[in-house]
Amino acid sequence: MGNLNTVLRGRCHKFGHDLYTDVQVMPYKYGALFPFDAEKLVPHLFEEVTPDFHQRTQAGDFIVAGRNFAQGKSHVQGFLAMAALKLNLLCESMPYKSYRGVISRGIAVHRRCEGISELVNDGDIIEMDYATGRFLNVTTGATAQYAPVQKDLLETMLLGGTGPMLERWRDANLNDVAQTDA
Amino acid sequence: MMGMTATEKVLARASGMAAVRAGETIYPDPELVIVHDGYIASCKAQLDERRINKLFDPKRVMFVTDHAVVYTTPQFVERGAAIRRAVKDWGVENFFDVGQGGHGHIFPMEMGYVSPGTFLFANDSHCSNNGAIGAVATRTGTEIVCVLATGTLWIEVPFTIRVNLTGRLQEGVFGRDLGYRLARDFTNGTYGVEWDYRVLEFAGDALDHLTLAQRVAICNTVTEIGVANVFFPPNEAIIAYATERARRPFTPVYSDADASYESQITVDLGKLGPQVVLPGAPDRATEIGEAVGRKVDHAFIGSCGSGMYDDLVVTAKVLKGNKVAAGTRLFIVPGTVASAKRLVDDGLMKIFQDAGAIVLPSGCGPCTKGTMAPLASGEVSICTAATNSAGRMGAKDAEIYLASPATVACSAVRGKISDPRAFGVRLS
Numbered sequence: 001m002g003n004l005n006t007v008l009r010g011r012c013h014k015f016g017h018d019l020y021t022d023v024q025v026m027p028y029k030y031g032a033l034f035p036f037d038a039e040k041l042v043p044h045l046f047e048e049v050t051p052d053f054h055q056r057t058q059a060g061d062f063i064v065a066g067r068n069f070a071q072g073k074s075h076v077q078g079f080l081a082m083a084a085l086k087l088n089l090l091c092e093s094m095p096y097k098s099y100r101g102v103i104s105r106g107i108a109v110h111r112r113c114e115g116i117s118e119l120v121n122d123g124d125i126i127e128m129d130y131a132t133g134r135f136l137n138v139t140t141g142a143t144a145q146y147a148p149v150q151k152d153l154l155e156t157m158l159l160g161g162t163g164p165m166l167e168r169w170r171d172a173n174l175n176d177v178a179q180t181d182a
Numbered sequence: 183m184m185g186m187t188a189t190e191k192v193l194a195r196a197s198g199m200a201a202v203r204a205g206e207t208i209y210p211d212p213e214l215v216i217v218h219d220g221y222i223a224s225c226k227a228q229l230d231e232r233r234i235n236k237l238f239d240p241k242r243v244m245f246v247t248d249h250a251v252v253y254t255t256p257q258f259v260e261r262g263a264a265i266r267r268a269v270k271d272w273g274v275e276n277f278f279d280v281g282q283g284g285h286g287h288i289f290p291m292e293m294g295y296v297s298p299g300t301f302l303f304a305n306d307s308h309c310s311n312n313g314a315i316g317a318v319a320t321r322t323g324t325e326i327v328c329v330l331a332t333g334t335l336w337i338e339v340p341f342t343i344r345v346n347l348t349g350r351l352q353e354g355v356f357g358r359d360l361g362y363r364l365a366r367d368f369t370n371g372t373y374g375v376e377w378d379y380r381v382l383e384f385a386g387d388a389l390d391h392l393t394l395a396q397r398v399a400i401c402n403t404v405t406e407i408g409v410a411n412v413f414f415p416p417n418e419a420i421i422a423y424a425t426e427r428a429r430r431p432f433t434p435v436y437s438d439a440d441a442s443y444e445s446q447i448t449v450d451l452g453k454l455g456p457q458v459v460l461p462g463a464p465d466r467a468t469e470i471g472e473a474v475g476r477k478v479d480h481a482f483i484g485s486c487g488s489g490m491y492d493d494l495v496v497t498a499k500v501l502k503g504n505k506v507a508a509g510t511r512l513f514i515v516p517g518t519v520a521s522a523k524r525l526v527d528d529g530l531m532k533i534f535q536d537a538g539a540i541v542l543p544s545g546c547g548p549c550t551k552g553t554m555a556p557l558a559s560g561e562v563s564i565c566t567a568a569t570n571s572a573g574r575m576g577a578k579d580a581e582i583y584l585a586s587p588a589t590v591a592c593s594a595v596r597g598k599i600s601d602p603r604a605f606g607v608r609l610s
Contacts, residue, residue, distance in 0.1 A: 076324075170331075
């Protein structure tokens with residue numbers, strides 16, 4: 001993993017089960033208005049559940065959700081806002097298309113944290129080692145062991161998603177471009 | 183060692199591995215990469231911005247034009263020009279411009295670019311159509327840009343649900359009706375199994391009665407609920423079809439007898455009647471009786487799910503000697519340029535024109551945000567579109583019902599949603 005830190009610690013924002021991508025995560029009307037403008041999207045993240053949610057977060061905080069997070073359409077606007085706020089994600093399950101969307105935007109995600117909803121309260125400080133799957137609720141002392149996140153996927157999440165990974169691939173594989181850079 | 187499903191075998195071979203298992207993450211090497219006109223220019227801009235100036239292998243990349251085929255806006259004209267610049271810069275030989283090939287989810291099979299056992303990446307989810315011929319096509323969405331640059335992309339090997347089909351489709355009932363019913367019954371919990379990112383692999387004696395067009399329709403209709411893919415084991419007829427047109431040798435792939443399925447369901451085709459999907463979502467199928475009589479302003483048949491030549495033949499059986507009802511407009515979208523030519527050769531075009539139907543160029547037709555033949559506020563459509571969410575074909579408050587080509591054609595003639603079994607013409 002090179003120098004990437006795989007152990008992330010932050011405040012927990014707890015959500016329930018079955019949140020829809022286009023409703024609770026980010027009302028779709030904003031995606032239609034400014035689809036890729038993260039700055040404008042951020043104020044609307046989770047606003048259906050918690051108004052002004054974005055003002056309650058800081059970089060490194062965790063979204064902890066239950067089963068079937070980001071169900072329905074796999075629109076990326078909610079994920080763009082999560083990435084802009086530098087939030088991490090733990091959930092009990094989520095649809096595959098949404099999982100891909102989250103990873104490609106560079107959000108650290110573990111989507112198979114069975115029973116994690118029972119281990120956290122809103123506002124707890126929690127810690128996740130994505131490389132080993134070891135979870136710790138720093139506030140309560142509760143722990144859990146989940147499956148490790150595969151190394152290459154973890155690199156994509158921690159490096160910032162598809163774009164930075166493509167640049168890394170370019171630098172390693174396209175000599176002519178690398179020389180131009182120098 | 184336990185056997186593999188057909189999908190696992192295709193993915194294992196593409197990944198250079200002896201075996202892969204559901205849940206594993208792999209980086210398969212595609213035989214073909216298909217990108218449609220909605221993504222080509224944006225991929226070029228993204229790679230240019232990152233100073234990646236070549237494709238992993240231009241010979242394995244195919245660009246198709248099906249979403250905007252007549253440039254109804256100035257933006258589409260500009261985008262078309264950008265696509266042609268990208269083709270030139272990158273040296274893409276398999277470029278099907280406006281008016282060439284047709285729908286990118288159909289003509290690659292018809293022209294032998296995709297055969298049984300082929301593994302390909304494509305940006306669009308309805309690439310699942312290729313499962314009809316026994317190929318495995320994986321949808322990438324916007325991540326197609328990674329495939330274009332690097333030649334691969336991570337995917338999870340999907341789990342497979344085996345769908346056993348018994349009985350035979352009754353007169354007036356088609357592949358689309360089965361697909362709609364499956365979509366509904368997966369999402370409403372009738373089967374009690376997980377479907378997200380699963381492969382639906384069809385099996386059973388009933389398969390021999392399903393033509394390639396029927397298989398395409400089934401693949402197409404269940405895709406919208408979020409399955410990973412659909413797979414039909416190719417029978418002799420499909421292999422003969424594929425062999426006639428294949429551009430390179432191919433090997434059909436079948437699941438091992440001891441392959442591991444996550445779940446199995448059984449569906450009796452004989453008990454299935456025509457279905458109509460109610461407006462709002464593609465899994466809202468109901469028996470046609472629930473919708474019969476609803477007045478329709480707009481109807482369309484074709485595009486990616488029901489634009490095979492067989493679908494057009496069924497449409498012609500309904501329209502022959504009939505007229506589209508006053509106050510209803512019917513659009514027919516042949517899936518491919520070859521099918522459109524054949525309409526003329528076989529006399530179907532005259533039947534359509536005599537009936538007052540409008541034949542549009544091959545491609546997606548009205549199903550791409552209503553850029554062609556759209557719906558006005560408050561209007562009602564019945565069609566074979568890929569999905570029917572609000573605003574899919576124009577006005578947000580227009581209602582879109584989905585049905586088989588036979589049901590759509592009968593409804594267009596009657597001016598209201600009509601049961602093809604009561605039309606008085608033998609359709610199957």
